Amino acid sequence: MHCRLVTSLAELDAMREDWEALLARSDSNEPTLSPLWLLAWWRIYGGEGNRALRVFAFYEGKRLVGLVPLLQRDTLYRRVLPFRRLEPLASGEDEADETCSDYLGPIAERGREEAVAQEFVVALAKGAAGPWDEILLPSMSADSPFTPLLARKLNAIGAKVYVQTSASCPFVPLPPTWDEYLLALSSKHRYTVRRALRDFEKEMGAPPVLDVVSRREDLEPTFDTLVELHAERWKEGHGGVFASARFSAFHRTIAPALFERGALDLGLLRADGRPIGAFYNFVWNGKSYFYQSGRALDVPRGVAIGIVMHALLIRRAIERGLREYDFLAGASRYKLDLSPAVRHLVTIRAAQPRLVEHARRTTESAIRHVRTLRHALRTEESI
Template sequence: MLTLERILTREAFARLEPEWDALLVQSAADTITLTFDWLSTWWDVFGEDRELMILIARDSGGELIGIAPLLKRTVQHFGVLPFKRLEFIASGEDEADEICSEYLDFIIKQGREAEVLGAMLEHLISQDSEWDEMVLTDILEESPSISILRNACEDAAMSWRILKTQHCIFLPLPRTWDEFLKGLSRGYRHKITRDWRAASSLDTELVVVDKPDDFANGFDTLVRLHQSRWIEKGRPGVFSSEKFTRFHTRLAAKLLPKGRLRIFILNLNGEPLAALYDFIYGRKVFYYQSGLKIADTPIHSPGILIRSYAMEVAIEEKLTECDFMKGDPAGYKSGWQGKLRGILQVRLARAQSKEAIYNTTSKVIAGLRSIKRAVS
């Protein structure tokens, strides 16, 4: 028999910390963006104007076997139509502040997804006045949650729609560096070996920042390199957001002592040339952000060079996968010969009068956009 409980306060959320990650590693959704550290830090930075709506499930023995890491807020569709929305914690930020917490999901003990998520959805659907729509962002296309959600919508006569499909690029790591190089295209292999030779003949140094005492200087270097490059392109850069920067400085204080975060800095003649910001979790490395100095040097591709150094370190550490996270499958990340994972944004909504207005208005706007594209 399952017992469901709502977690509505930050204090109750905090009390789950000892059990949260223990359940996460037993789930099919095990990833760094669903750890207690990541989600609680996000809530502390972005929780204003939102309400916690976490739902947990325990079995007859009191063991935690399911977490729905949800929040509630009110959104205005088309500027005039208010909807009470449920969504994952760590999603729904303003675009300028967006953390990009990929692979969000329900956290459920493997083998019990249908039972536990089914019970959670039945409970949530029964709460008529609590919410109008559920928008779940960056959930894996292959997640067992997808079919359970779709079936629940059909049973409850609710609407189901995939709003967006994107891709994360990942690269399985072989056991040796030589195997890794052989798996690359000839062009990329040439770029790496060319810049490795150039770097070996220059005054270069690779600095690895993985201790709390070194973080402030390393992070400052990353931010300066990243911001200067994007500002030169006429764009603000992600660290122009105070909330984005605050999230990462707070998260680092939690992850560094656990060996889950590091920054690589490539120096040339004593000056930073490139920086790379990584997360490490579950034998995987996640390449999250970078910064490059625009300079005329014998190193043609400092971004590729520092990533190749980081991959060599990951292979030496016997990590099994490099995840480039979300990106254009045809963009610069594609040169690493990676594979693709689909991630979805899905919307569930109750059948009600304002949902009909939403659907009609959405169709009208889509039609107008098609006409505009046709005549432009």
């Protein structure tokens, strides 16, 4: 096995076919690790914050067997301490622009995970990516074989390694029938779903209908309706995620590409012809991923648009023979109510044992100490 460091978009784009083939031979076949997602992300976000491509490609002969899609940038810890950071593509955006890409991490041919992890860490230790102070790997599945492998191998080269659970992803392992899905829920949540479907028709005067985009010419107007309904839901706050120009541009770029490969589930929830809900899902590797939605506010109070929409989408996924409906990160109440299972995301951070890391840890300790003193003083004043 040998390592090649990819540092230009043209080089990475030229690997698209081999990259797609590697994903299909891996246990990391996620839309967020595909060329479709990561190349579009780099084109829109890569020019910000002095980011530089540092993609590790591993070959056995001419066969691509591993890929670790990283970038390097300089960042400030607590806006003071400079850190040279390695992090995955599709992460590290400004908060307002975040794509919230889940299930990031290395890709390896099935059975070659340990060898790829080993060669990656050896390449890092030899300085293949240049100097770095920390590696930050967010949004990795806790179930990924790379999670324990990377933690152990980074620790072996002297890095200080931290592994922290960062989020939960409720999901539905899809059975063969809708009735079996309902039986997998608790009696309380089963009643919630059935009542939501019953009350919807009673209050709206018509049954709920999913209108899924099936023609290219319907994609853009449906996406516009999604953005409008999403903004309506958040109009009293920050306007929702599509208020970010970069976020919106990213998704208007990938949505047509997802549609062309049959991986887009974009559509509207209608009642008597009127759109009152919108959904933006991905279908990939036998799974449906719920990514974003919107809803009208001027509906009767008893109408649970979100529960109804997801119930219909889960039933549709079952009818299509998919194996899972994934709500992605966020343990919202409605996600937990509809999901019999949960998986976790973790963040791995590995830091070089250098002065800058010592300064970071000292700063953190001082901040915790100050907070403890403030809390003690407030407690004393209240007595």
